Amino acid sequence: MKTNGTKKAIIIFSILIVIVLSAILVAFATGNTRYPSLSDPNGVFYQRLDADGNVVYTITNQELFEEIKGNDGVSQTLLLIDSYLLKSYLDDLTDEQIQTKITELTYGTADPDDLATLDDETKTSLETTFTQSMILAGYENNQEAYASIVLARELFARDNIDENGEVTGMEVASEYVTSYFEDIKAIRIRFTSLADAKDVMKQFNLLTYNTVTLREYLGYVFTSETLLDDDTAVVEAYTTVTPYYFDASGNILDLTETIIYTKGTNDIYTKSSSTTEYTIDGSGNLVDVSLTVIIPNTELFDSLETAEAYKETNTVYYTVSKVDAFDENEDAVVKDRSDNIVYTIDSDGKIYDTALNDVTDSTDLIVNKVYTSIDSVSVATLNNSTALTNSEVLKKYIQMYNYVYGGYRDLISETASADTLLESDNPYLTFTYEDVYATQTSLATYMFRTLDLSNTANLPFSVSPKAYAGSSDDSYYLVYKLDQENKVDLYGKMTDLIEDEINLPAQTVDNLTLPLTGWFDSKIAWSSEIIDVIANDGTVTLPDEDTPVELNYTITVGGVARTGSVVVTVLASGTTSTVVPSINTEPTVKSVLNDPTVYSLLYNQLVDEMVYGTSGETNVTNQLILLRNEYNLQINDYYLAMEYADTDGDFVINEKGDKVILASVSGRIGDEETSYAISADDFLSYTLTKNPGLYILYASQVKEQIFSTYFQEVFGDQTNISKNKSDKMDAMYQQVQSAKDYYIYLSNLYAQYGMALPYENFSDYAYMQYKTKTEAELLNYFIQGVIQPYMINEAMTDYDLIDMLFPTVSEYYDNYFSLNVTHIVIYLDFDEDGTPDSYNDYIASLNEVDASAFESMIAQIETAIDEYDGTYTELMTEYEAATRDDATWGSFKQAGIMMLTETLNQTDEDGISHSVTYSGDYGVKDSYVPEYVEALINLYQEYQLEQNLTLENMIGTVSTDFGYHVIKVTKGDDFDQPSAAFTEDDSANPEYSVGSENESDEPTLAQIALYAQYFFYSTAYDLSDADVEITYDIEIPNIPASVSSALKVYFDPLLQNVYVLGTVNVVLADYLVDGEFVTNDYTDFTSAEIFAMLTEVHDVYYDALFAEYED
Known part of the structure; x- marks a missing residue:
């Protein structure tokens, strides 16, 4: 049910502003470390102006430099370093390669067939996302440069993986054996x-x-397949007698030599399971107390042999046959050995004589061959x-x-x-x-x-x-x-070669050295047939006489095992046979396969998988680390080096640093002797060829917020933070102290488990967590968290976000549902690829007659589902097990109809199931196809009708491209739709804020405006403080609980998406327009060009956040 919609890839759009403490570190020390410095650190790059043209604050080259380093300094440094190291690769790239890579980066594929499957909406979304990414990365008008370095890195990694032999011959062998067909x-x-x-x-x-x-199956079974006639054939039918014989003690036994009647005193016979007494009468018959003959004298013998002979003489065999063994209505014919019909047997097993008299109860005929349906047959036998x-x-x-x-x-x-x-x-x-x-x-x-x-x-x-x-x-x-190619038994050939290398002496008096490993990474296990002479480990114990011992081996190559044996004779005395050591060297897998084309194909596939597969990014990174190490990469900025060491765990940080050079390598591919160094000036100049508008946006954040009216509103007029003594500033210092305390706690916690925090000091940890190098920077970090909600609240007004979001609030209200959803999907999978075929395409392919027949069949299935008395899971079990002539389901299975059932409620990490909703945490409006969502909306609204409210469930149907869905819903966790309706008890003396009242269940614009204001205050202030309104001179909206609950459903999710850093950046970009970029040696861009970039950055953030809500 999930759609293949495109997700926005710009991660920073979704980062929520949180003012909670994490594991941070705030002790700062730099020691004697030197840091690369700019030649003109104090030069002004940007200055913010007020309405009168006065400078409010400036951003110096050094401040911009530090911001860029903290933001993506390692990435930019490595772009410079790798571009130098990989110059030969970059020079060899063709325009075709570059354009193909751009296509791949845009759409996730460059394969024409895959591209053809993308609809216009998806393609447009992917193109927009890629363009936005390029703007923020500074490659908007130079996508070729970005694609080129990506390509060069991948091509180098591939070559290095190849040259280093990271794909082994045995890996190729495994691929050949298991995956090449x-x-x-x-x-x-x-x-x-x-x-x-x-x-x-x-x-x-x-x-x-x-x-x-x-x-x-022949159509019949034998009751006993061990019952054989005199020709040793299985008996089909027979008549016989049941003779007995006397043993030496006078007991009466059957032919299985089991005592049936035990002779006692006075010649009285008894059976073990009965108290009845029996005697032998004057005629030799066994009789009971009423003189009824139990065994006639003709069936009582003096020995087993005579009894068996009598039985054999008096047993008559018959054949049982049909013309059509599978015709249930045909009578079976019983014939004697003269081929005369003596009986017939009908389908119910009744026996008739030739006069058609029913003799079932009177005949002595025993039928062993029974014609029966194959449904009654559980075991196949040879008979x-x-x-x-x-x-x-x-x-x-x-x-x-x-x-x-x-x-x-x-x-x-x-x-x-x-x-x-x-x-x-x-x-x-x-x-x-x-x-x-x-x-x-x-x-x-x-x-x-x-x-x-x-x-x-x-x-x-x-x-x-x-x-x-x-x-x-x-x-x-x-x-x-039906066929397969003649494939080489590769592991078999390898094992042959390994076996040939097993070379043990024919005779020995010494311990044997049994090989435990062999060519092709094989393992060899040994076992001895006579461990007292040769132990499993080859230890020899001399016997009293020469003893041949069979040594069994198991050779395992690539998980495939073969067993064999070698016989070694252990002499009672003498000398060990001479063994000529093998001079053979291990063949290559390629030579054993003896198919260079196939080997090359598989080898290259495995190398490509390492570069372009699921682990490709990691593998490419690791290869680049090796390259940089080979050319002695040095990073002289301590913090950048520490950040890089997070990628290369073996990287050694240059603790001394350097005053000028930020990074260097000793040479490059094809030019081992020419070193390359990046100065601080080089670094800044290079990064400012990208998007200086974006960097100035980041660099201005602290000062912009400190010099804002919001700072004064919260912290007072003193903008010198070290002199600011406001209560709120005290709270910021308390947060810093809490962070220090928490770090100590973490350190102790690690120590309790015998571990140390993976950082040398507090400064390292703080930088890696928050990019703060000083306690002042950490304090600024917390201050920003306080000011940011104010800026977002400003955006709510400046961009009319409440008006913009209001239609979506109405949409959430109109489409509300809370349902427990289970459905059956009737689908097609004619190509048997495990996924549903396009249902819509199939319907469209049918002519009018076939379409009508298919529609009728779907209606029949829907009726069968509706009439089924059980759960959908039980129904699915029945459907899957049903025969193809089943009265209910058979015809549907024969038509290729597949069905599955799913419960769509989501389960959280605690195992709690949650109902399906339109929006919110468990909303499906963006994850299910629109027609399915519409079906759920309609079901909910129908369920809400008065006549349906008492129903246990509701059933609905809908067609999607996946198939035909029969949807069963029950009332969800929040089935009763939240209402925003509210009327004051005393309108003359209202209890709640103006705008709270509403005659309708649907939220009003005034209500969401109140909620937005309350949301802002709850984010910016501690509302648990009873004096907060007095302290900060604010008036917190008083909203009825029922209204607040409703707005939490309809409006809160939208507000959460507004209160993100992206919105702050939109506001900052607006602020920065009131300023100017000063002519600067570090960039060739004009002030107008940088402002144009800043506008683009603004638009990227704005579009990502709000474009979907605009008309």
């Missing part, structure tokens, strides 16, 4: 569940035999099924394929051979490893590797359906693999 042809059949798969197999009388092959050749199995697969896919794919001829199918252009028979892997990694492994046709002993097909665990597919599959 030519396209294959196969019949692959997908099922919704194991039950679905087994049912389809049974439709074509297929049974899995002992998990090793497929056999065809109830017949073997199938591969060609016959292929035909079965074709039949199953046509049965499953016949509703929406072309049928395959049942007479087609494997060779015919290999020549077919049927796209559903061709599989590419990468495509299957993207859907199901384990399925790809099975199809391309496990089903291995190179070994003729292997079956080319699945003998049972299996699911392959993955994130996007839980289906079951059967696969008949």
Whole structure:
């Protein structure tokens, strides 16, 4: 349900202003460290003017220099350093490479096929984001320069990874074995569940035999498969007798030699499970007390042998057969050995004689062969099924394929051979490893590797359906693999070579040195058959006589193991055989593979993955660190060096520093001897070629706020902070002290666990956390946090933000809902890639007749869902398990309809579920497609109708590109919509602020203005202070709790997005217009050009924050 909308990438837009303390450090010391200095540090770069043209404050070159260093000094330094080091790479770039990289940086891809999938809205959004990023980075009119350094860094990293051999031969081997496959042809059949798969197999009388092959069911089973006739065939039907015999003690036994009747005193017989007494009468019959014959004398013998002979003589065997074994209405025919029909058996198991008399209860016939549906068969045996050749199995697969896919794919001829199918252009028979892997990694492994046709002993097909665990597919599959390329058994060839290197003496009296490792990073494990003579570690104990010992080894290469053995004879005495050491050297993987083209392809793919894959940025950074170290990078500004050391953990900071040179390297690629140094002047001049408007915006923040009327409002008229003794300033000092105390706490906490904070001193820590080098700077940091809300409040007025945001407040009100949402998605996945096909495209592709039929089927599914008595989860289980002839679900499955269910409520980090809402923390207005959101809005509004309020749930439907959704909602956590309606109890003496009253549930402009003012005060002041209004001469709006609660839902999320640093920057940019840039040797830009840049910066921030709210 998530849309693929573009997110804004300028992170600083979303940084909230927070005036809470974190783990900060405030002790400052510089010692004897020298810092690179400008030649003209006191020169004025910018001066702020008042309305009369008087200078309010100035920004000197040094202040700008320090601001740039603190903001992105390391980044700019490395751009200069890397541009020098990589000059040869930059010089070799082509215009085509650069333009391709710009396209990639803009859209996230330069692939024409991928670009073609982007809609106009997405492309425009990506282009806007990239342009904004380039403006802030100072490359607006020089995107080529930015793309060039990115390219040069990547190309160098790739070359270095290659030259350093960071991709090993064994990594290439692993890639070849596990991930390199030519396209294959196969019949692959997908099922919704194991039950679905087994049912389809049974439709074509297929049974899995002992998990090793497929056999065809014959239509019948044998009650006992161990009951054999005199020809050792399984008995189908028979009549027989049940003789017994006497043992030496006179007991009566059956033919299993089990005592049935025990002889006691007075020749009385008893059974173990009964108290009834039996005797032998005068005729030799076993009788009970009523003289009823239990065993006639004709069935009582003096020995087991005579009893068995009698039984064999008096057993008659019959055959049981049908013309069509699978015709349930056909009677089975029972024939004697003369092929005469003696009985028939109907489908209910009743037995009839030739006169059609029912003799089921009177006949002695015992039927062992029973015709029954395959549904009743749980196990395949050699007697109830017949073997199938591969060609016959292929035909079965074709039949199953046509049965499953016949509703929406072309049928395959049942007479087609494997060779015919290999020549077919049927796209559903061709599989590419990468495509299957993207859907199901384990399925790809099975199809391309496990089903291995190179070994003729292997079956080319699945003998049972299996699911392959993955994130996007839980289906079951059967696969008949038709071909595969002749792939080198690479690990096998390696193991052959390793085995050839195992060289042990034929005879020994000494301990053996058993190799535990071998070529190709292999491991070798050993075990001895006679550990008393040769232990598993090769230790020899001399026996009394010469003893051959078999030593078993297991060689493991790339996770694949092979076992073998060597026989070494341990002599009782003598000398160890001479072993000639091997002079062979380990072959390269490339030579073993013996396919330079494939090796090169895989090798380059792995190198590219290291540079351009998911870990590419980290790998490129690490390669650049190696390059800079090779050319002895020095950073002489202590704080920049410390920041860089955060990237390069082994970087050694130059504690002495330098008065002029900020950074240097000893040479570059292709010019080892020519060093390069960046002075402080060089650094400032270079950075000011980017966007000096942005830098002056950052550099002016402290002074602009100190000299603002807001500072005076909060801290008083004294702008000399060291002399300012206001209560609020005292509070700022207290925050500084609290920070110091917290640092001490952290230090002690680390010490308790035997650790130290990862910084040498307080100054290092403070700089890394807040870019503050002095206690005064830290104090200014806290002061800014106090002033910033005032500037944002000013923006609320200057930009009419309340009026601008009001329509969105109305939107949040009009579209409000709070629902617990569960849905079933009816979708299509004809290409079986694990993701829904475009539902809209499919509907559009249908002609009028097919569209009407499809619409009717969807209506039938919706009815079936509505009539189902159970949860959606239970319904899904039933659907997936349903057979394809199921009265309710079968036809839908045959049409290729897929279904899934989801609960859309979100769970927080504490495991608490939250209802779905339109806006707010759990709002879905920007994450779900519009038509789905609209459906939730409509459902909520319908639920709110009086006649529906008592319902347990509501059901709605909607079509999206994902599929057809049947949505079930219940009342959410905040189902009752918050109301902003309020009327004073006594309008003549109002209790609450003017503007609080409202006759409507929808918030008014006056109410949100009050809330905005309250929000400002709550951000700028401690409202828990009872005297806050008196102390600061302010009047805090008094808003009814119910109104405040409503506005927290409809307006608070919008305000949170206004109270960010981006809004402060918008205001600052406006302020700075009242000033001038002084002609300066550090930049060639004119004052007008810098102001134009400042305007662009202003617009970037403004557009990112507010453009969506403008008309």
